[in-house]
Amino acid sequence: MITFLLTAVILSVLIFAGYRVNMYLYLRGAVGSSTRSISSLVEAFPNSSSNEETRAEQDYGMRYVRSAFLIATVFIIIVGAGLALILLMALY
Helix, strand or coil: CHHHHHHHHHHHHHHHHHHHHHHHHHHHCCCCCCHHHHHHHHHHCCCCHHHHHHHHHHHHHHHHHHHHHHHHHHHHHHHHHHHHHHHHHHHC
């Protein structure tokens, strides 16, 4: 029974931590739409189409980097939680 409660508490903490990390990344602009930044680039450089295309391509590439960072973070959290549970089960 204690093992179940401990697992439930650990999972709850991990879910809450994941939520907080997701909200932090969302506020920093790592997750979500980036249409605002592209529209601001159009306003900043109205006569220069080559700059718009270059910056839009860079922003499009950053979307992949942000997604990869998010996936890597989730993977590390899952592996860490699994190792912690294995360690706790071994010590119990």
